[in-house]
Amino acid sequence: MAHSKTSAIEAACARHNHRADALIEILHDVQHAQGCIDDEAARVIADKLNLSRADVQGVRSFYTDFIAEARRKTPVKICRAEACQAVGSDKLAAALETAGHDLETIFCLGNCALGPAVMVEDRLIGRATAERVAAQMERTK
Amino acid sequence: MSPSLRLYLPGDAAAVSVGADEIADCLHTEAKKRGLNIELVRTGTRGMLWLEPLLEVDIGGERYAFGPMLPEHVPALFDDAFSNAHDCALGPLEDLDWMRGQTRWLYRRCGQTDPLNLDEYKANGGLDGLTKALASSSDDVIETVTKSGLRGRGGAGFPAGIKWKTAAGIDADQKYICCNADEGDSGTFADRILMEGDPSLIIEGMVIAGLAVGATKGLVYIRSEYPAAIATMKRAIEIWREAGLLGDDVMGSGRSFDMDVRRGAGSYVCGEESAMLESLEGKRGQVRAKPPIPAFEGLFGKPTIINNVLTLASVPDILARGGEAYAAVGTGRSLGTQAFQLAGNIKCGGLIEAPFGVTLRELIEDFGGGTLSGRPLRAVQVGGPLGAYIPADQLDLVMDYEAFAAAGAMLGHGGIVVFDDTVDMARQAEFAMEFCVEESCGKCTPCRIGSVRGAETIAKIRKGENVGDNIALVEDLCTTMTDGSLCAMGGLTPMPVMSALKYFREDFETKTAPAAEEVAG
Ligand SMILES: Cc1cc2nc3c(=O)[nH]c(=O)nc-3n(C[C@H](O)[C@H](O)[C@H](O)COP(=O)(O)O)c2cc1C
Ligand code: SF4
Ligand code: FES
Numbered sequence: 001m002a003h004s005k006t007s008a009i010e011a012a013c014a015r016h017n018h019r020a021d022a023l024i025e026i027l028h029d030v031q032h033a034q035g036c037i038d039d040e041a042a043r044v045i046a047d048k049l050n051l052s053r054a055d056v057q058g059v060r061s062f063y064t065d066f067i068a069e070a071r072r073k074t075p076v077k078i079c080r081a082e083a084c085q086a087v088g089s090d091k092l093a094a095a096l097e098t099a100g101h102d103l104e105t106i107f108c109l110g111n112c113a114l115g116p117a118v119m120v121e122d123r124l125i126g127r128a129t130a131e132r133v134a135a136q137m138e139r140t141k
Numbered sequence: 142m143s144p145s146l147r148l149y150l151p152g153d154a155a156a157v158s159v160g161a162d163e164i165a166d167c168l169h170t171e172a173k174k175r176g177l178n179i180e181l182v183r184t185g186t187r188g189m190l191w192l193e194p195l196l197e198v199d200i201g202g203e204r205y206a207f208g209p210m211l212p213e214h215v216p217a218l219f220d221d222a223f224s225n226a227h228d229c230a231l232g233p234l235e236d237l238d239w240m241r242g243q244t245r246w247l248y249r250r251c252g253q254t255d256p257l258n259l260d261e262y263k264a265n266g267g268l269d270g271l272t273k274a275l276a277s278s279s280d281d282v283i284e285t286v287t288k289s290g291l292r293g294r295g296g297a298g299f300p301a302g303i304k305w306k307t308a309a310g311i312d313a314d315q316k317y318i319c320c321n322a323d324e325g326d327s328g329t330f331a332d333r334i335l336m337e338g339d340p341s342l343i344i345e346g347m348v349i350a351g352l353a354v355g356a357t358k359g360l361v362y363i364r365s366e367y368p369a370a371i372a373t374m375k376r377a378i379e380i381w382r383e384a385g386l387l388g389d390d391v392m393g394s395g396r397s398f399d400m401d402v403r404r405g406a407g408s409y410v411c412g413e414e415s416a417m418l419e420s421l422e423g424k425r426g427q428v429r430a431k432p433p434i435p436a437f438e439g440l441f442g443k444p445t446i447i448n449n450v451l452t453l454a455s456v457p458d459i460l461a462r463g464g465e466a467y468a469a470v471g472t473g474r475s476l477g478t479q480a481f482q483l484a485g486n487i488k489c490g491g492l493i494e495a496p497f498g499v500t501l502r503e504l505i506e507d508f509g510g511g512t513l514s515g516r517p518l519r520a521v522q523v524g525g526p527l528g529a530y531i532p533a534d535q536l537d538l539v540m541d542y543e544a545f546a547a548a549g550a551m552l553g554h555g556g557i558v559v560f561d562d563t564v565d566m567a568r569q570a571e572f573a574m575e576f577c578v579e580e581s582c583g584k585c586t587p588c589r590i591g592s593v594r595g596a597e598t599i600a601k602i603r604k605g606e607n608v609g610d611n612i613a614l615v616e617d618l619c620t621t622m623t624d625g626s627l628c629a630m631g632g633l634t635p636m637p638v639m640s641a642l643k644y645f646r647e648d649f650e651t652k653t654a655p656a657a658e659e660v661a662g
Contacts, residue, residue, distance in 0.1 A: 019423075020422075020423050021423040021441075022423060023423030023424075024405075024423055027406070028365070028404055059423070062425040062426060062427075063406035063407055063426070064406070064407035064408065065365055081328075081526065081576075082327040082558050082572070083327045083328045083556075083558045084327075085569075086485035086559060086560045086561075086564070087513065106407075107325070107409060107576065107579075107580075108324075108325060108326065108329075108366065109366050110154070110366060110367055110370075111154065111158055112329065112330055112482070112484035112485065112490070112556070113155070113191065113330070113483060113484045113487065113491050114159055114190055115484070115485070117158070122368040122369075124155070126158030126159045127159060
């Protein structure tokens with residue numbers, strides 16, 4: 001298990017030719033594969049790219065996309081930026097929280113004419129309601 | 142079998158977000174049931190997002206529009222043979238007021254064709270600009286771009302020709318073209334729509350930029366919130382490579398240009414060009430001190446052109462049309478067309494391409510049809526989270542860089558976010574500071590610390606604590622941030638805050654202190 005995990009990380013580094021400038025792409029790939037960039041992953045990546053562990057952890061912590069610990073369940077990404085505020089994203093967020101979803105705040109999903117906007121995995125939902133979000137969560141299970 | 146019927150339906154993320162894929166499934170199912178042969182082309186969006194999913198049917202060579210479609214509308218479409226009697230029938234697409242009111246240059250193919258069909262791209266004017274560029278000297282290309290008056294569409298409005306000339310004049314073993322597709326501003330989606338709807342146009346613009354300044358490598362930095370745009374751009378680049386339009390021998394010219402996509406990772410400040418360069422180098426997205434400007438020392442220290450998606454995508458048409466012809470529309474020093482984006486509490490939201498010089502009122506009332514809620518409009522934020530809040534009595538403002546600057550506002554990337562009279566402007570001001578706290582790169586104190594203090598102080602005002610003194614404190618903080626910040630993140634956060642204070646002061650001053658309330662009660 002530990003071995004196959006390491007090899008997935010190594011494969012991600014190899015896919016980008018061990019280039020340090022591709023670190024963000026590599027972090028995306030690793031997070032996609034295992035749900036987070038834990039300290040062990042950061043160590044392997046640092047090793048493969050010839051960076052310090054602090055470098056990799058510093059990049060991981062700067063970008064909100066990257067997390068050090070995997071989430072318990074699929075989060076509902078909800079846009080809390082101005083255009084969605086103007087059509088009630090705060091109320092929607094409260095309703096989603098009450099319904100027991102894990103929320104992740106995003107600032108703009110590029111669907112600002114059809115807000116409130118929500119994303120579940122890569123699936124964008126426009127004119128989102130608690131019901132439509134729940135239906136999408138059902139489908140991703 | 143009956144002759145096949147051609148249907149067009151957007152595959153754009155916004156259209157899909159309100160059910161376009163379900164409509165596609167229903168169309169196929171219904172056609173099969175009836176033994177009909179249909180050809181369904183997934184296109185980009187026309188930008189009329191409130192009508193999505195917007196289906197188009199080719200009837201005798203003309204496109205008829207139906208929208209917004211729900212699955213239950215599909216059987217009736219077939220029953221009435223796609224006639225105008227259908228509940229969703231809108232008539233010929235090109236006759237819609239929204240389409241007729243525009244000057245669609247940049248978006249003319251968007252919604253019309255399969256975004257990844259290179260033959261259609263060529264058949265509809267694609268590659269005309271690149272063909273011309275390959276037959277011209279780089280000086281001539283830059284001269285044409287300069288003459289067009291094209292200014293950067295990413296926000297700052299810097300003349301593209303001048304930037305290109307600077308980078309072209311430097312001798313270097315390597316130069317880069319970076320396309321800024323970070324599009325982080327709330328209320329904007331023009332880059333996304335173009336990436337999904339006509340990716341070749343962006344690639345063509347980048348190749349021309351590369352030829353003009355002597356760069357052989359390009360990168361498109363796309364925010365991770367746009368998975369569909371990332372996939373489409375990546376695929377389009379492969380298609381260009383397979384067709385010999387990218388690589389060592391661009392269109393058989395012997396000249397070389399190749400490019401790739403890089404993803405962002407959820408940081409707003411990475412849209413700032415030097416933070417973007419850091420990110421492209423695999424680092425934390427911290428803003429670099431200027432000088433040097435990227436045209437001298439950019440990616441990996443090499444001369445680099447950074448332009449917004451729309452800036453680069455404007456170039457092929459400018460070359461094909463000619464610089465003067467492009468500059469013939471617009472107003473003052475804001476020339477050509479701009480993609481305005483109507484968002485927030487708006488009845489008919491979407492993308493409108495129109496010459497600069499159109500007024501906010503024309504966009505919001507004529508195109509947008511007013512608020513979605515039907516309540517009175519109270520405020521409009523133009524230019525993203527760092528843009529000013531404009532009150533309802535100033536909608537006659539003309540969309541022009543200088544006119545906006547004179548009004549203490551900014552056009553930015555063309556996003557227009559509408560709020561009705563339920564908005565609490567003190568809360569919006571507080572959010573502007575909170576956003577800066579969240580997104581500051583942390584390099585300089587006025588931005589990093591000032592925004593935290595600003596958010597705290599506005600929170601106090603909202604609770605009614607020492608309102609007068611705290612407003613004065615916020616104004617002071619704003620001055621410090623404006624004057625002392627290294628980049629526009631900290632430097633412009635005061636714009637929404639101060640405009641809210643200026644035009645909507647009652648929202649700050651009428652807050653009652655909790656103590657006063659107790660006494661009164
Ligand atoms: C905080 C911040 C965020 C920015 N975000 C973007 C962005 O998302 N897209 C963009 O094109 N420009 C953005 N800019 C402007 C860029 O720094 C730069 O001016 C622009 O990419 C240059 O291209 P242009 O001249 O074609 O506009 C941002 C600037 C700041 C200060
Ligand atoms: S103003 Fe803010 S975002 Fe810009 S350099 Fe300073 S700390 Fe970074
Ligand atoms: S502001 Fe919510 S999608 Fe853009």
